[in-house]
Amino acid sequence: MLILQSPLTRKLSAFVALSDVDLETLARFHRRRRSFLAKHELIHEGQKNQTAFILAEGWACSYKMLSDGGRQIVDFQVPGDFLGLRSVLFRTTDHSVEAVTRIEASEVLASDILDGFANAPRLATAVLWAASRDEAMVVAHLVNLGRRSAEERVAHFMLELGARLKLVGIGDKTGFDCPLTQYHLADALGLSAVHVNRVLRHLREEGLLTFQQGRVYFDDFAGLVALACFDTDYLDQDGPLLR
Amino acid sequence: MLILQSPLTRKLSAFVALSDVDLETLARFHRRRRSFLAKHELIHEGQKNQTAFILAEGWACSYKMLSDGGRQIVDFQVPGDFLGLRSVLFRTTDHSVEAVTRIEASEVLASDILDGFANAPRLATAVLWAASRDEAMVVAHLVNLGRRSAEERVAHFMLELGARLKLVGIGDKTGFDCPLTQYHLADALGLSAVHVNRVLRHLREEGLLTFQQGRVYFDDFAGLVALACFDTDYLDQDGPLLR
């Protein structure tokens, strides 16, 4: 093993057994460590020839702005996730990415990625495979927006976020630390911030969930799961499929 | 060139310059041609060890059912698209796929795909790259659901579908043939079928768009673009990025 098990390496190894060449290439992606303040926009929608980042510490979010000033958050990223990979794969980017908290990330130039993919095709497969799993989360999010009430949306979102963070080792069944504001929730869930506030109050009064002082408490996990029709075992993974 | 330019081959070549081995492997995916009636469910949510399909003729849609009986259509597939690729990549599938019209498709066994990917890693990269572009469409769809009014949603959806079909050579600026029912639209757009009908009537009365007898007419293309804030050049592609 050439490099220590970074979150990204661990994630990729779930899909493809990586060779030494793959791991060396991956290690080369991790020069150029940067840090950014909360709210810094790392990737800007519409720009060409962007660089990408690998998130090492903190939270980020990807979103699209609308012409009326509203925004829709597509997904949140946690350590081990790529930021702006698609902006490299498609020369131009269709969304923006900004830091939610102060973050640490490795900057990866477009040429690093394209050259790396050409020389280490199995690494390319692994990275894209992982990107494809991220799509499953976007799909779940889409279903949430399309067919659930505000209350179900909030409950489902929190459960899903909790499940995701548990995989990375942050948080457990009782709750997790959550640096998001109610505005983040509103922009992610397609609701107004005012209504998010009301829904949170109601969930708290019903004894289901509390979100206060940067932490989410699952006061009644089973009740939330029932309310949101949450599929408990949903991000499972067994072992590499490609050897 | 070993096989004729199938829709899929053309699509993949946009991302990665394919070798003869890649093309042979791809050709091997196209034995086992099948045909299915409209409404046939090809992939069922939750099943394990599914096979995948490559759509050759007709339309399909991928969707998730909710426990209350509602469903959310995630995306529509047209010739050249994979059906159920993720059910192979992740051993189990998180959504269902059904035929919208009568369809023709090549059945591809999980083992075909995994063996093929192991032997032709650049093909793997190309297929996953294309899957990643499909995600961009899912993202656009998500934004549509989260932050637009019913009228904007319908307009945007139709424009996007039109743009996509124009790329495949079906339809033009004046409109396209569309086998969807208003129920399909409702399930895709997170609206009730009744409301979809009302919105369509309104768009027709405003002289913007007509959807009747299986065809969509863009009566006022510029007006629609303005209403939906549609990004006209959005699925562009230049040439293979990976040589």
Add this chain to the structure above:
DNA sequence: CGATCAGTTGAGAATGGTCAAATTCGGTGG
């Protein structure tokens, strides 16, 4: 100690849903 930002609450308005019933359309069998 202002200033700013996140959270909270109320009142009224709007968008879109539900239920129920009619109408049209595309086949299909006699």
Add this chain to the structure above:
DNA sequence: CCACCGAATTTGACCATTCTCAACTGATCG
């Protein structure tokens, strides 16, 4: 060719969820 059937579309009346606007509180930070 016509009568009929089921599916898709259309319309109305009423209702619910969620939004908008506006004001107020509380915390944090130079």
